[in-house]
Amino acid sequence: RLDLPPGAQAPETLVPPGAARDATDLTLDIVIPVFNEEEMLDLLVERLGQVFAPEVLARQGVASVRLVLVDDGSRDATARLLAERIRQGLPARLIRLSRNFGHQGAVCAGLDFADADLVAVMDADLQDPPEVVWEMLAAWRQGADVAFGRRRRRQGNVLKRLGYWGFYRLVGFLSEIDLPLDTGDFCLMDRSVVTALRRLPENLRFSRGLRAWVGFQQVAVPFDRPARAAGEPKYTWSKLYRLATDGIASMSTRPLQAAQLASFLFGVLTLLFLFLLVGFSQHLDVPRPFLFAYVLIATGNAVLAFCLYILGAYVGRTYLEVKGRPPYLVMELVERRAPPQKPHV
Ligand code: UDP
Numbered sequence: 001r002l003d004l005p006p007g008a009q010a011p012e013t014l015v016p017p018g019a020a021r022d023a024t025d026l027t028l029d030i031v032i033p034v035f036n037e038e039e040m041l042d043l044l045v046e047r048l049g050q051v052f053a054p055e056v057l058a059r060q061g062v063a064s065v066r067l068v069l070v071d072d073g074s075r076d077a078t079a080r081l082l083a084e085r086i087r088q089g090l091p092a093r094l095i096r097l098s099r100n101f102g103h104q105g106a107v108c109a110g111l112d113f114a115d116a117d118l119v120a121v122m123d124a125d126l127q128d129p130p131e132v133v134w135e136m137l138a139a140w141r142q143g144a145d146v147a148f149g150r151r152r153r154r155q156g157n158v159l160k161r162l163g164y165w166g167f168y169r170l171v172g173f174l175s176e177i178d179l180p181l182d183t184g185d186f187c188l189m190d191r192s193v194v195t196a197l198r199r200l201p202e203n204l205r206f207s208r209g210l211r212a213w214v215g216f217q218q219v220a221v222p223f224d225r226p227a228r229a230a231g232e233p234k235y236t237w238s239k240l241y242r243l244a245t246d247g248i249a250s251m252s253t254r255p256l257q258a259a260q261l262a263s264f265l266f267g268v269l270t271l272l273f274l275f276l277l278v279g280f281s282q283h284l285d286v287p288r289p290f291l292f293a294y295v296l297i298a299t300g301n302a303v304l305a306f307c308l309y310i311l312g313a314y315v316g317r318t319y320l321e322v323k324g325r326p327p328y329l330v331m332e333l334v335e336r337r338a339p340p341q342k343p344h345v
């Protein structure tokens with residue numbers, strides 16, 4: 001984490017908006033979280049090598065590209081293979097987390113270890129086509145601080161696609177900020193945005209939501225999302241559930257407000273009806289009101305149970321935040337040592 005003295009502004013955030021964006025010596029860091037991706041590595045490195053070939057960089061005004069690979073506690077050969085690649089000269093640093101912290105923790109780590117002028121975030125499975133980064137760079141040159149990928153079409157498991165579709169709309173509906181629809185973590189960010197993100201203290205990271213929250217100039221870059229190039233998806237259903245509930249809870253307190261309102265309304269309604277029952281009991285000889293009372297109380301209980309679920313979701317996360325544990329722990333940093341500098345004559 002970037003530690004700033006209290007009250008200090010990160011110098012990067014003071015760069016005036018609209019500053020010259022025709023630089024031809026840009027540095028670019030590409031953050032890629034990897035978890036058990038051994039089948040993907042050759043394909044990934046090869047494709048990145050094509051998209052970020054020296055002649056392309058020269059054309060795009062980029063002086064250097066570095067990969068910031070975050071190994072999220074892989075249990076296969078991923079970390080070893082990547083370290084080998086780096087020793088052979090792959091321009092990358094590998095941050096090995098001490099265990100599997102999840103995609104969001106890994107992205108957070110990557111952003112903390114990136115320090116280029118521009119930082120891109122993409123998945124390791126080539127579902128975020130690397131060449132789209134050049135479109136994002138074009139958007140940056142026109143003044144965008146964040147260019148994020150928006151999925152035009154998506155391939156894969158129908159149930160998952162439906163789930164994602166519903167999730168983005170639900171979060172968009174619930175959250176107090178405008179969360180762009182159908183966007184993942186695939187993006188290119190100006191250094192000022194990365195600095196702003198690093199300063200957010202929360203430990204449960206929902207990076208696409210935080211990225212929307214920080215503001216700045218944001219534009220969507222549409223792209224077609226292909227199927228995973230190799231290997232199995234690393235997001236299990238339980239990880240997706242965590243992402244969804246973390247996303248909602250971190251971006252909005254509306255479910256909590258709805259739960260409060262619902263339990264209040266049903267509490268009042270139930271009390272009112274019970275008072276009526278007691279007040280008019282001598283005039284009643286049909287059990288209908290009792291049936292109604294039962295329905296009301298049962299419904300109230302169901303609502304309360306639901307409210308408890310929502311309360312639990314927030315209380316649990318509050319507890320985790322209060323403990324203040326970091327979103328990830330680094331076990332090892334693999335980097336090619338810079339070649340010894342020739343002393344000036
Ligand atoms: N990933 C990770 N930690 C995890 C799960 C996934 O770092 O616990 C990485 C994974 O290696 C990939 C990216 O997050 O680079 C997206 O994962 P995946 O392709 O499985 O997700 P999906 O395409 O289903 O959203």
Ligand code: MG
Pocket residue numbers: 123125127228233
């Ligand atoms: Mg994927």
